[in-house]
Amino acid sequence: MRKKSLLERIRLLGRSAIDIVGVLGRSGMFLMHALVGRRGIGGGFQLLVKQLYSVGVMSLLIVVVSGMFIGMVLALQGFSILAKYGSEQATGQMVALTLLRELGPVVTALLFAGRAGSALTAEIGNMKATEQLSSLEMIGVDPLKYIAAPRLWAGFISLPVLAIIFSVVGIWGGSWVAIDWLGVYDGSFWANMQNSVNFNEDVINGVIKSIVFAFVVTWIAVFQGYDCEATSEGISRATTKTVVYSSLAILGLDFILTALMFGDF
Amino acid sequence: MSADNDYAVELKGLSFTRGSRSIFNNVDIRIPRGKVTGIMGPSGCGKTTLLRLMGAQLRPSAGQVLVNGQDLPTLSRSDLFDARKHMGVLFQSGALFTDLDVFENVAFPLRVHTDLPDEMIRDIVLMKLQAVGLRGAVELMPDELSGGMKRRVALARAIAMDPQILMYDEPFVGQDPIAMGVLVRLIRLLNDALGITSIVVSHDLAETASIADYIYVVGDGQVLGQGTPAELMAADNPRIRQFMKGEPDGPVPFHFPAPDYSADLLGTR
Amino acid sequence: MQNRTLEIGVGMFLLAGILALVLLALRVSGLSTSSTTDTYKLYAYFDNIAGLTVRAKVSMAGVTIGKVTAIDLDHDHFTGRVTMQIDKRVNNLTTDSTASILTAGLLGEKYVGLSVGGEDTVLKDGGTIHDTQSSLVLEDLIGKFLMNSVNNKDAK
Numbered sequence: 001m002r003k004k005s006l007l008e009r010i011r012l013l014g015r016s017a018i019d020i021v022g023v024l025g026r027s028g029m030f031l032m033h034a035l036v037g038r039r040g041i042g043g044g045f046q047l048l049v050k051q052l053y054s055v056g057v058m059s060l061l062i063v064v065v066s067g068m069f070i071g072m073v074l075a076l077q078g079f080s081i082l083a084k085y086g087s088e089q090a091t092g093q094m095v096a097l098t099l100l101r102e103l104g105p106v107v108t109a110l111l112f113a114g115r116a117g118s119a120l121t122a123e124i125g126n127m128k129a130t131e132q133l134s135s136l137e138m139i140g141v142d143p144l145k146y147i148a149a150p151r152l153w154a155g156f157i158s159l160p161v162l163a164i165i166f167s168v169v170g171i172w173g174g175s176w177v178a179i180d181w182l183g184v185y186d187g188s189f190w191a192n193m194q195n196s197v198n199f200n201e202d203v204i205n206g207v208i209k210s211i212v213f214a215f216v217v218t219w220i221a222v223f224q225g226y227d228c229e230a231t232s233e234g235i236s237r238a239t240t241k242t243v244v245y246s247s248l249a250i251l252g253l254d255f256i257l258t259a260l261m262f263g264d265f
Numbered sequence: 266m267s268a269d270n271d272y273a274v275e276l277k278g279l280s281f282t283r284g285s286r287s288i289f290n291n292v293d294i295r296i297p298r299g300k301v302t303g304i305m306g307p308s309g310c311g312k313t314t315l316l317r318l319m320g321a322q323l324r325p326s327a328g329q330v331l332v333n334g335q336d337l338p339t340l341s342r343s344d345l346f347d348a349r350k351h352m353g354v355l356f357q358s359g360a361l362f363t364d365l366d367v368f369e370n371v372a373f374p375l376r377v378h379t380d381l382p383d384e385m386i387r388d389i390v391l392m393k394l395q396a397v398g399l400r401g402a403v404e405l406m407p408d409e410l411s412g413g414m415k416r417r418v419a420l421a422r423a424i425a426m427d428p429q430i431l432m433y434d435e436p437f438v439g440q441d442p443i444a445m446g447v448l449v450r451l452i453r454l455l456n457d458a459l460g461i462t463s464i465v466v467s468h469d470l471a472e473t474a475s476i477a478d479y480i481y482v483v484g485d486g487q488v489l490g491q492g493t494p495a496e497l498m499a500a501d502n503p504r505i506r507q508f509m510k511g512e513p514d515g516p517v518p519f520h521f522p523a524p525d526y527s528a529d530l531l532g533t534r
Numbered sequence: 535m536q537n538r539t540l541e542i543g544v545g546m547f548l549l550a551g552i553l554a555l556v557l558l559a560l561r562v563s564g565l566s567t568s569s570t571t572d573t574y575k576l577y578a579y580f581d582n583i584a585g586l587t588v589r590a591k592v593s594m595a596g597v598t599i600g601k602v603t604a605i606d607l608d609h610d611h612f613t614g615r616v617t618m619q620i621d622k623r624v625n626n627l628t629t630d631s632t633a634s635i636l637t638a639g640l641l642g643e644k645y646v647g648l649s650v651g652g653e654d655t656v657l658k659d660g661g662t663i664h665d666t667q668s669s670l671v672l673e674d675l676i677g678k679f680l681m682n683s684v685n686n687k688d689a690k
Contacts (some may be wrong), residue, residue: 046537049537049540049541049544050540052544052547052548053540053543053544053547056544056547057543057544057546057547060547060550100558126363127363130358130360130363131356131357131358131360132360132361132362132363134317134322134354134356134360135354135356135360135362135419137322138320138322138349138352138353138354139349139373139374139377139378140345140346140349140350140374140377140378141377157548158547160551161547161548161550161551161554162551164551164554164555164558165550165551165554167554167558168554168557168558190561194561198589199558199559203555203558203559207555
């Protein structure tokens, strides 16, 4: 292998930075073109419904199962720690707040990126490789409006819904473990929770978080599929990129949003 | 009007660069109306790019792309949409929409461009499928079709709007002799029966030469030669000769550029 | 056709989401449907409000009758001013009522407890409670305890 001199490495660093700016620019224009402006031909509502099904409904299973287990684990772990301070009755509020503020939006978004996001990227990448996107163009249909836009909207709508379902299922699972198994009084479980969970601050902020995540994850997933190299290797690289970039973006944005929403500025 | 009638597609002074590489440099190509024209050349010479330029998927860096007298890159979005009604493209892999069945695939252009009622669409789809011999496959999904059948369905889709110009991107690649024969017959048949202009991009010499009325040989970013198949077979130009006769060594060399052989074997590496 | 199942599936999915949101609102966060009851404002000044936060409960005899809506510093007297919204139905708090900052349980949050006095006049919207007891600060308590034990030692 050729040894790279320091100058060479610096040059490559600069090139990468310029490439990243290029990608950001392209993806921004991609998003604008797909969402804004005259609605193109074809499908419309029907397409959206179809995508909502394949993106949202098909993710329900993993979201519900994960939510339940995470809620149950939260109750278990939380109980053992709170018991040391004699505050087991606070298990309910701990489970609820953790889920609503953090785990609900974040974990759901991560699961979504892995399941629905990668599927979107692979599907669109495959369409690019088999020239279906070119065919659409030649017939006169704008692939951005026909293929990308319904999938984008489906993601924006599905993820917040999934996140709410995740939190509810998690709280229910946690209540089941805490009340039926660990012996927390069901009255105090729910009463403490209701006293400390504020709808505007906790629930709505959680929903806002998941809306932001939905926007970013779906955008990344659809763009990566559209932008990939039209070979099978290109598609697999794009799918990996979707999962990795989405996960990093989710965690980074979560920190920023949490600081903004729950910090004391 | 009469001058336009002779040529369905004209590329005038066309240049196209990708990044820093110049793919085409001041190319002039004229596709006569109502005939089958082949565009041939060694792999990687940009034949598919030429098709995409003719179909306005790509914009040229310079020059005009005249289709039926209209310069495509200058058209507004709605004019381009109308112009696309008269063009059909058959892509190399067929490019059927995998989530729609055969019927919906062929019906797609009709639904996009027209407001025809369902019964009429049904009749047209069945007629087009009959023309390619696949009327019985109307309810199958694309993944249930063989490669050759996919291409024929894609062809039915390409002629759904009765276009004036049909473009074929490498239609003969990877086909068994029977499928090849079917395609060859269909291309010729459609061209003569419907009076359309066919443009076939291929590097399959034998098949293309057997159906083309006129051939352009493209390479190095320019037109290397043009003429009827017979004229080209007798050409003097060594590059055309190497291509037409399939000689392994000539202007396109056998050896990839490499340092001196003995130095490589014996010397320092 | 397949379309019907798709649409039903998506409809149920969205319905489940809305239901979950409603569940969260009512059962989990205790959003009361009667949260639009009328309230009136009362002020109270404390030497030390340490630990009290906005939206803490205001209760009397253990029953929640309102909440803290603002906490700021009174620049003139250097005391903490707590603003409370009290349920309008509790309209017979006497002008000599007391407000104390108490702790709910061991690890619990601070809240404001009110108790009435004996005057005839009642507090109105914008009224102030003057008799207040500040929050118990642990360091002061320890200091007091140490002082006491030192005094006792001296006295012996």
